[in-house]
Amino acid sequence: xxxxxxxxxxxxxxxxxxxxxxxxxxxxxxxxxxxxxxxxxxxxxxxxxxxxxxxxxxxxxxxxxxxxxxxxxxxxxxxxxxxxxxxxxxxxxxxxxxxxxxxxxxxxxxxxxxxxxxxxxxxxxxxxxxxxxxxxxxxxxxxxxxxxxxxxxxxxxxxxxxxxxxxxxxxxxxxxxxxxxxxxxxxxxxxxxxxxxxxxxxxxxxxxxxxxxxxxxxxxxxxxxxxxxxxxxxxxxxxxxxxxxxxxxxxxxxxxxxxxxxxxxxxxxxxxxxxxxxxxxxxxxxxxxxxxxxxxxxxxxxxxxxxxxxxxxxxxxxxxxxxxxxxxxxxxxxxxxxxxxxxxxxxxxxxxxxxxxxxxxxxxxxxxxxxxxxxxxxxxxxxxxxxxxxxxxxxxxxxxxxxxxxxxxxxxxxxxxxxxxxxxxxxxxxxxxxxxxxxxxxxxxxxxxxxxxxxxxxxxxxxxxxxxxxxxxxxxxxxxxxxxxxxxxxxxxxxxxxxxxxxxxxxxxxxxxxxxx
Amino acid sequence: xxxxxxxxxxxxxxxxxxxxxxxxxxxxxxxxxxxxxxxxxxxxxxxxxxxxxxxxxxxxxxxxxxxxxxxxxxxxxxxxxxxxxxxxxxxxxxxxxxxxxxxxxxxxxxxxxxxxxxxxxxxxxxxxxxxxxxxxxxxxxxxxxxxxxxxxxxxxxxxxxxxxxxxxxxxxxxxxxxxxxxxxxxxxxxxxxxxxxxxxxxxxxxxxxxxxxxxxxxxxxxxxxxxxxxxxxxxxxxxxxxxxxxxxxxxxxxxxxxxxxxxxxxxxxxxxxxxxxxxxxxxxxxxxxxxxxxxxxxxxxxx
Numbered sequence: 001x002x003x004x005x006x007x008x009x010x011x012x013x014x015x016x017x018x019x020x021x022x023x024x025x026x027x028x029x030x031x032x033x034x035x036x037x038x039x040x041x042x043x044x045x046x047x048x049x050x051x052x053x054x055x056x057x058x059x060x061x062x063x064x065x066x067x068x069x070x071x072x073x074x075x076x077x078x079x080x081x082x083x084x085x086x087x088x089x090x091x092x093x094x095x096x097x098x099x100x101x102x103x104x105x106x107x108x109x110x111x112x113x114x115x116x117x118x119x120x121x122x123x124x125x126x127x128x129x130x131x132x133x134x135x136x137x138x139x140x141x142x143x144x145x146x147x148x149x150x151x152x153x154x155x156x157x158x159x160x161x162x163x164x165x166x167x168x169x170x171x172x173x174x175x176x177x178x179x180x181x182x183x184x185x186x187x188x189x190x191x192x193x194x195x196x197x198x199x200x201x202x203x204x205x206x207x208x209x210x211x212x213x214x215x216x217x218x219x220x221x222x223x224x225x226x227x228x229x230x231x232x233x234x235x236x237x238x239x240x241x242x243x244x245x246x247x248x249x250x251x252x253x254x255x256x257x258x259x260x261x262x263x264x265x266x267x268x269x270x271x272x273x274x275x276x277x278x279x280x281x282x283x284x285x286x287x288x289x290x291x292x293x294x295x296x297x298x299x300x301x302x303x304x305x306x307x308x309x310x311x312x313x314x315x316x317x318x319x320x321x322x323x324x325x326x327x328x329x330x331x332x333x334x335x336x337x338x339x340x341x342x343x344x345x346x347x348x349x350x351x352x353x354x355x356x357x358x359x360x361x362x363x364x365x366x367x368x369x370x371x372x373x374x375x376x377x378x379x380x381x382x383x384x385x386x387x388x389x390x391x392x393x394x395x396x397x398x399x400x401x402x403x404x405x406x407x408x409x410x411x412x413x414x415x416x417x418x419x420x421x422x423x424x425x426x427x428x429x430x431x432x433x434x435x436x437x438x439x440x441x442x443x444x445x446x447x448x449x450x451x452x453x454x455x456x457x458x459x460x461x462x463x464x465x466x467x468x469x470x471x472x473x474x475x476x477x478x479x480x481x482x483x484x485x486x487x488x489x490x491x492x493x494x495x496x497x498x499x500x501x502x503x504x505x506x507x508x509x510x511x512x513x514x515x516x517x
Numbered sequence: 518x519x520x521x522x523x524x525x526x527x528x529x530x531x532x533x534x535x536x537x538x539x540x541x542x543x544x545x546x547x548x549x550x551x552x553x554x555x556x557x558x559x560x561x562x563x564x565x566x567x568x569x570x571x572x573x574x575x576x577x578x579x580x581x582x583x584x585x586x587x588x589x590x591x592x593x594x595x596x597x598x599x600x601x602x603x604x605x606x607x608x609x610x611x612x613x614x615x616x617x618x619x620x621x622x623x624x625x626x627x628x629x630x631x632x633x634x635x636x637x638x639x640x641x642x643x644x645x646x647x648x649x650x651x652x653x654x655x656x657x658x659x660x661x662x663x664x665x666x667x668x669x670x671x672x673x674x675x676x677x678x679x680x681x682x683x684x685x686x687x688x689x690x691x692x693x694x695x696x697x698x699x700x701x702x703x704x705x706x707x708x709x710x711x712x713x714x715x716x717x718x719x720x721x722x723x724x725x726x727x728x729x730x731x732x733x734x735x736x737x738x739x740x741x742x743x744x745x746x747x748x749x750x751x752x753x754x755x756x757x758x759x760x761x762x763x764x765x766x767x768x769x770x771x772x773x774x775x776x777x778x779x780x781x782x783x784x785x786x787x788x789x790x791x792x793x794x795x796x797x798x799x800x801x802x803x804x805x806x807x808x809x810x811x812x813x814x815x816x817x818x819x820x
Binding site for chain 1: 559564579583652778779783
């Protein structure tokens, strides 16, 4: 909420105000002019679109008039060759869909804020927008009316995507009976655990099979601390409680015990298990297992990237993920030490939605269909241009060219990852493993339950502010739990955590009644 | 009406000059005023500003029921008072000194002091980090060189009032000193000539002529800055303390608290409510300050 942002919001509001006034007058005519143009091409478009994707015959496209689509999505950092990628991307989309696509990548850190502002300002030029359950949140924005319901569009122009993903994918993105986004199919299950550098695991004989919980790492860290003075045994920068290890299922602000059939919710920070965990954090901090600056660094990637961190946490552990983790660990080989069973997490972590304001929703859906089925287009935006940004080293495996101008490494943003290449070092059966994992993962009892907390938003804001103040410093061990934890809990209660919990419990009980039928 | 028209005719050129500024203010500050209504609504994209549900003062609640309400208000007001007083005193002193050293050197000093004004708080935050980092920061290395124990700057809130004030001064002094310096240059040289003939020395001229002549400017700038009394400087209070939870007692201001509370929920109604609250209190303070100044000396007041 800094000043520029507030001015921006103010400007946005001004725009809204003027637009709302003018929209009152023009809405009707707009709707009228939109309706035919939307239905007109649809008669001719559906066969031609199907033709375009199945046979990709160029003669089919002239039936569609040329349109421009705008696609907003996040990226880790600006890519030097973005313009070249966009040009190549447009060559394909113009040929197959007669659509010019303006790509609008936004850095992850700014994504949520920028999209909020763009939508507050009316989102007039947004056709496609990336959304998720962790940034520019899907359920919240769908509820606020940001997205178009895709039901009909999917049946008409998205048949290929619909068929390409298992049914549970579509169940997962259904809100109040409507589908508002097309998920990018990837691993939909997670296992939490530690990533450990292989050279240290080998040197100090880390017996992976004997490790069941975090505390089992202590002897290993002790050895590291003693013998490797320049190495940080365990690199963190925020809370790393793995609640499943304590038999707790946690989601947002509420938690419950896995084996509790009545699903009684509680605030995790008040549980004895949380206390145990932060006492372990404190012990590790005092013994010097953790990086000293854990409370103030923004991310741990820099530290890990130097190769000077022996281990870190990973909460997804996707199949074949060691190849990427190796890159993150400064090129050192790593092993995954999973501590939990695979749990189904759904497909909400990455999706693309059509904006309610899109002038060409049918074409936007065709683009989604294309990028989820056309490997050429998908690989282009995911990995760049062959020879310039990557080289092929196998049938479907590529090696990235070091220091090239395009390597966002976010293929999961754009579409179904099984539609694309594999990175070097990943086993050839990664996609089969992923599918198998998705289908075998355990589904939690409250899967699909999304409480709406609008009525207690005052309390939610207060609790968030308290959480942001305490969670991190308790998690990284810089304060003594016996003194600070009671203070934290009492502030949570004063901010209204119990009221939120009661609201969630009420909604959960209702949800259970209706979903069990 | 006729009189006003006459006034307008007479100063036509000046009014034309001010036109871009007036237009700017109209578009940026007055047109959006209608949007204030969002602060009282449960805003939804598809219903729009006027269609969304009216919920009265519910959006304001979170700011006042919170435990931190007192701490953040106190910090915001005290820090702003500190910035205002220290900043004014220091930049007046610098402006006087600049006036004493004429020529190229003065321009050099101005440039050097002005430079930080252009740095973003993010950059300043990293500079501060270079000083205050527990292991390799300059501050701790200096302490150790003197044989003193190192300090965990980011974990100890005691030091922060003494860190934030100088940092703010360092970044803002170039600009405000320049304003006063320009004010000094505008003083009629005749006064100084007369004083010199009467045998006044430089110190006397500075204290008896320059300062009193600057007083109206000082008071106007002070009145304007009271309007920002309830607005914390987000960049300063977020980036310089590195958003460390241990320091909130000494560094948290309204704007950083609101950011923390709303970052995840992203509720437009609630953030507009905060903005409106700060603006209204600010307006009240400006009116009060202006009233007080007018009572003391009508010449120095803003209107």
